[in-house]
Amino acid sequence: MSFTGINWFKYSSPQAFHPLAGRMIPWFSAAALVLIGVGLYIGFFVAPTDFQQGDAYRIIFVHVPAAWMSMFLYVIMAAWAGLGLGLNARPSFMMAQAIAPTGAMFTFLALLTGSMWGKPTWGAWWVWDARLTSELILLFQYIGIILLRASIDDLRRADRASAVFALVGVVNVPIIYFSVRWWNTLHQGASVSMTASPKMAATMVTAMLVMTLGFWMYSIAVTLARMRCVIVERERQPAWGKNASIQEVAEAR
Amino acid sequence: MSQPSMWEALRWVVRRDLLLAMRHRSDVAMSVFFVVIVASLFPLGVGPEPTVLRMIGPGVLWVTALLACLLSLGRLFTADYLDGVLEQMLLIPQPLVVLVVGKVFAHWVISGLPVVLLSPLLGLQFGLGGGSLGVLTLSLLLGTPTLSMIGAIGAALTLGLRGSGFLVALLVLPLFVPVLIFGAGAVTSSLAGIGSEANLSLLGACFLLSLAFAPWATAVALRIALE
Numbered sequence: 001m002s003f004t005g006i007n008w009f010k011y012s013s014p015q016a017f018h019p020l021a022g023r024m025i026p027w028f029s030a031a032a033l034v035l036i037g038v039g040l041y042i043g044f045f046v047a048p049t050d051f052q053q054g055d056a057y058r059i060i061f062v063h064v065p066a067a068w069m070s071m072f073l074y075v076i077m078a079a080w081a082g083l084g085l086g087l088n089a090r091p092s093f094m095m096a097q098a099i100a101p102t103g104a105m106f107t108f109l110a111l112l113t114g115s116m117w118g119k120p121t122w123g124a125w126w127v128w129d130a131r132l133t134s135e136l137i138l139l140f141q142y143i144g145i146i147l148l149r150a151s152i153d154d155l156r157r158a159d160r161a162s163a164v165f166a167l168v169g170v171v172n173v174p175i176i177y178f179s180v181r182w183w184n185t186l187h188q189g190a191s192v193s194m195t196a197s198p199k200m201a202a203t204m205v206t207a208m209l210v211m212t213l214g215f216w217m218y219s220i221a222v223t224l225a226r227m228r229c230v231i232v233e234r235e236r237q238p239a240w241g242k243n244a245s246i247q248e249v250a251e252a253r
Numbered sequence: 254m255s256q257p258s259m260w261e262a263l264r265w266v267v268r269r270d271l272l273l274a275m276r277h278r279s280d281v282a283m284s285v286f287f288v289v290i291v292a293s294l295f296p297l298g299v300g301p302e303p304t305v306l307r308m309i310g311p312g313v314l315w316v317t318a319l320l321a322c323l324l325s326l327g328r329l330f331t332a333d334y335l336d337g338v339l340e341q342m343l344l345i346p347q348p349l350v351v352l353v354v355g356k357v358f359a360h361w362v363i364s365g366l367p368v369v370l371l372s373p374l375l376g377l378q379f380g381l382g383g384g385s386l387g388v389l390t391l392s393l394l395l396g397t398p399t400l401s402m403i404g405a406i407g408a409a410l411t412l413g414l415r416g417s418g419f420l421v422a423l424l425v426l427p428l429f430v431p432v433l434i435f436g437a438g439a440v441t442s443s444l445a446g447i448g449s450e451a452n453l454s455l456l457g458a459c460f461l462l463s464l465a466f467a468p469w470a471t472a473v474a475l476r477i478a479l480e
């Protein structure tokens with residue numbers, strides 16, 4: 001670290017991270033607003049109508065990015081949790097704590113939009129298909145992590161216990177991702193992949209990717225905002241933010 | 254004085270837990286009767302139609318086995334935690350994982366094995382035939398140790414918390430789902446005559462995967478709970 005002359009660990013102190021997060025939130029919020037606006041515009045007005053499903057398919061511009069984000073955020077959360085366990089770093093646990101509600105929200109959104117799409121297309125709000133079931137389990141895992149943290153009073157134990165559970169639950173993410181390939185299910189296979197050319201119109205793919213980027217920016221903005229709350233909640237001290245003397249801080253603790 | 258080896262430590266833990274269970278035989282009997290009674294409630298609730306019973310039988314028996322495992326998870330560490338033995342156990346020179354494996358194995362012998370042995374009898378209640386009875390027993394034999402191992406993680410994470418009974422259910426049941434699906438799926442597919450090898454192999458994979466990771470996660474969780 002020292003050979004580059006940059007102190008990489010400066011922002012690993014909650015006190016230094018708090019103002020940095022505050023400065024970054026407007027940028028990410030603006031990016032999220034613009035990207036989601038553009039993505040929705042392309043999705044609703046530019047993308048062609050599907051010849052089989054009509055206009056009902058347009059909900060995938062929310063559904064697919066939300067489902068991607070639900071899995072992606074879980075992995076990120078587990079990575080922060082693992083980093084926290086490995087380095088014994090409090091801000092990493094705070095990040096994991098701040099990501100969990102957003103991840104749960106996207107999982108719920110994916111399930112909700114999925115069932116709204118399923119009703120006109122499959123004729124059922126819900127089917128017990130492998131991908132739907134495993135996504136539902138992901139929602140339960142998010143809720144479990146949030147509840148486990150909430151029911152432990154000792155912060156240190158709460159951080160570490162929910163981190164262990166988050167890491168154990170990572171097993172589910174590849175199961176969700178590959179479920180449509182491993183099992184012959186009602187949920188269709190992936191229409192977009194990194195390796196093959198997409199099986200849908202270019203505008204649709206663009207709308208989906210722009211929406212995903214927008215959701216991503218939104219997640220960062222919300223996570224940072226929640227992170228600021230978590231920091232203030234945990235580090236509340238009378239002289240916080242000013243240059244408190246050691247004695248003052250010691251008395252506050 | 255030479256230190257006892259890992260195997261000796263493992264044997265000691267298993268022997269101790271089994272001995273303690275033998276001294277409280279009613280605890281063991283309770284989980285067995287729980288399974289019998291819950292499994293008998295379903296025909297009463299759903300109705301005695303044989304085709305319906307045969308259809309729901311595998312799922313019902315698997316869910317009962319799963320609930321029995323869940324209810325007995327409280328016994329895994331709590332008693333030792335409350336009287337302070339667990340804290341002493343963490344100080345042993347052998348790896349903590351060995352101790353966890355021993356305790357989980359003893360837990361399985363106490364709460365899982367009786368269900369496995371009883372399952373052919375319960376299967377008969379639901380009108381399962383010879384071949385699928387064998388598959389049911391085999392799937393439970395492969396699946397219940399996995400349940401005990403996954404459950405141990407939840408039990409260790411929620412050790413000594415308020416409302417830990419509900420919390421452990423919330424944490425552990427989602428992780429039980431794959432075992433439930435493959436286990437019940439094995440019996441259903443043998444009933445349908447399409448062979449149960451695929452589901453049994455997947456159950457075996459779940460078992461090996463949890464054997465490789467769950468004891469470590471449990472050991473870490475125990476250290477966190479007791480630090």
